[in-house]
Amino acid sequence: MADLGELYQNVILDHNRSPRNFRDMENATSRGEGYNPLCGDQLTVWLRTEGDRIADVSFLGSGCAISKASASLMTTMIKGKTTAEAAQMFERFHDLVTGRSHGEFLDLPRKLEVFSGVAEFPARVKCASMSWHALKAALDQNGPDVTTSGAG
């Protein structure tokens, strides 16, 4: 049975209650939109890069605890990283929440481990990955808005 405590760990509940970097950004160098037509949740991720380094990152939007906490933790993880490192983190995170990393925690900051429980809740994978897809869109500057699934 899928365990509720595995999904809603304290770190996730904390970031849901007080999301970090939850603001817009006037001097952003790029932005990406995430939207899930299944539930109507949406968010925007802003990036300010200096050279190939992410100097600042922020987000705003409406979403469930999983999507908000995921976005919040993501911003704390990628600030100061290079865009290449952030893009690699996107791939690894995607493998984690879709269960493709088979429980192995490959080269991801330990803090993101709290999302390994999401793989047990297939309906919630998109919630966890929406902000990362928005980040990817922002990294692929001028990329199209992303949509994580279609329904309704």
Place this chain on the structure above:
Amino acid sequence: MTAAALLHIDRTPAPLDVARLRADFPILATRINGQPLAYLDNASTGQRPRRVIEAMREFDADGNANVHRGVHTLSQRATERFDHVREQVRRFIGARQSTEIVYTHGTTGSINLVARSYGRSVLRPGDEILLTQMEHHSNIVPWQLLREETGAVLKVIPVTSTGELDLDEAARLVTARTRIVSVTHMSNVLGTINPIRTLADLAHAAGAIIVVDGAQSIGHIPIDVSALDCDFFAASGHKMFGPTGIGILYGREALLEQMQPVEGGGGMIDRVTFERTTWAPVPIRFEAGTPPISAVIGLGAAIEYLEALSLAAIESTEAELLQYAIDRLSEVPDLRLIGAAARRSSVISFMLGSVHPHDVGTVLDTHGVAIRAGHHCAQPLMGALGVPGTARASLSVYNTREEIDRMVAALHVARSIFN
């Protein structure tokens, strides 16, 4: 017994023996996440009684043949049963003739057929289609597609703070240019039952026709298209204990007669040459290709099941459970009920404080309680209500007070997690 006493009995049918009828639905014995399933997502799709499952299985095993095509015995039997269900539907919804019943793939197919055939032929640029703020996407998008094609204008009847249609506004919005009024019989988000007869009178006085989306009302309250005085009525088999893939469109005979087919193919023709093809009579004209025959057989079995219970008894049994659910949910701190219509049925939307509906849905799911969370394919209504989505419990006659209690207990767990 006097006539008055009989009438009284008709008005207050004995409550149904829910424990007994639950045994008719095999899926209700399923366990989910280690808990007995409490299925409260009936507005999405209903469950099927054994009688329906068996009717379809038997047809597939022993009765399968194509309809309206064969000289052989099996095909004739299949045709007879297929046509008989049309007559069952006619009686079930109070139509005058079975030729007024078109088989479609669902409510969506039915509304699209009206839009693409009737709508396309009558609408001129500037003509008006009147919808409501509480429509499901399937009663919005087909009309938008038609608007693009015809230059018609869409207008929308607003919803009041109680989740009812603003009828004063409706009266103002119907004009000499109104051609089509299309409205849901019952909101899939708020449970509101709309005053169809009032709207039908309004539409007809302006020379317009009225289309009713019956996806949510059918199987929950008695339907009488003659009393509603609607011109079209659309519904789905799977919301009335029947299978998916089959729907119905009731259309007033005179209107169906003037409509052109939108799909061409086998079965719907009278005579075909390369120069010219003439159409079969209604309703066959609108049923190109081989239909979902075993689904039609299943629909017939579902109607038999509903009639055996009686819609009046279903309505009163569900009304009692709905009131219990509203009372219990009202006791949950921070819980806000969305919608408070005077006339409503079987659907309750709510917000649990600032907890996102999806998180509510996940917590309830781990307790074996299935609800829906999200915008319920009614994004314009969510916008009007000022919420991103809602949690929605939708009841069927087989649900119990104990299941409502389990939902409420799980909501307390959700509160303790997120507060």
